[in-house]
Amino acid sequence: MIANMNQDDLKKQVAQAAKDEVLKRMPKGQYLGIGTGSTANWFIDLLAPHRDHFAGVVSSSLASTERLIKLGFHVVDANQLPEAVQAQTHPLPIYVDGADEIDPQGHMIKGGGGALTREKIIASMAKEFICICDESKQVNTLGQFPLPIEIIPLAESAVRQQLQPLGGKAVLRLNKSGKREGQAFLTDNGAWILDVHGLQIKDPIQMERDFNQIAGVICVGLFAQRKADLLLVGGKQGVGSITFS
Ligand code: 5RP
Numbered sequence: 668m669i670a671n672m673n674q675d676d677l678k679k680q681v682a683q684a685a686k687d688e689v690l691k692r693m694p695k696g697q698y699l700g701i702g703t704g705s706t707a708n709w710f711i712d713l714l715a716p717h718r719d720h721f722a723g724v725v726s727s728s729l730a731s732t733e734r735l736i737k738l739g740f741h742v743v744d745a746n747q748l749p750e751a752v753q754a755q756t757h758p759l760p761i762y763v764d765g766a767d768e769i770d771p772q773g774h775m776i777k778g779g780g781g782a783l784t785r786e787k788i789i790a791s792m793a794k795e796f797i798c799i800c801d802e803s804k805q806v807n808t809l810g811q812f813p814l815p816i817e818i819i820p821l822a823e824s825a826v827r828q829q830l831q832p833l834g835g836k837a838v839l840r841l842n843k844s845g846k847r848e849g850q851a852f853l854t855d856n857g858a859w860i861l862d863v864h865g866l867q868i869k870d871p872i873q874m875e876r877d878f879n880q881i882a883g884v885i886c887v888g889l890f891a892q893r894k895a896d897l898l899l900v901g902g903k904q905g906v907g908s909i910t911f912s
Pocket residue numbers: 702703704705706707764765766767776777778779780781782783786
């Protein structure tokens with residue numbers, strides 16, 4: 668049975684494990700951060716019967732918010748958390764989200780779904796980042812997955828210029844379908860994404876810093892300074908867990 672599991676089955680399996688972990692770790696009445704993507708969608712669906720366990724959830728994208736609302740979750744804007752909660756160093760005990768790649772230290776590439784900026788903001792508010800993914804996302808060196816960079820549209824040319832010395836080939840993300848097919852993909856923040864292909868990210872922390880320095884860059888999809896604390900990974904042998912120090 669397990670040998671026949673496809674990638675989606677593995678995502679569902681790991682989302683199930685994350686749901687159990689969150690319910691075990693979080694006392695009733697707190698706020699949970701929830702990410703974006705197909706693995707996060709499984710997590711949302713499986714968590715739905717337990718929505719009243721939480722005072723509310725903070726979502727990292729319009730797509731996740733829509734799904735959460737349909738399933739009856741109380742979705743709270745990050746700025747609308749109660750004052751006493753906002754005043755805490757970590758208003759959210761836990762943030763659960765997927766990744767496009769994760770290395771053996773817990774550094775990640777995220778943003779394949781275009782939600783990198785909000786994901787980074789919510790992750791920064793959380794005490795613990797639980798990354799959930801299937802085993803295909805585990806790599807030794809980040810960079811095979813094109814690194815998403817969210818940019819201010821009018822800065823495209825300037826950003827490309829400044830990216831050159833850092834290596835890789837920047838490609839503007841386009842819509843693959845729908846009314847705006849072939850036009851620039853718009854993030855939830857009304858910005859554009861450059862996907863940088865061909866990087867070998869040997870020092871993710873330094874590269875995150877370098878990319879953050881470029882005028883016109885809103886956010887780089889490298890989660891190195893704020894990496895995962897716990898990885899739950901779905902594989903053919905079941906769900907494994909790695910805690911990062
Ligand atoms: C969205 C993300 C996702 O977490 C990442 O793309 C993984 O997605 P999936 O769970 O669909 O494989 O960063 O911006």
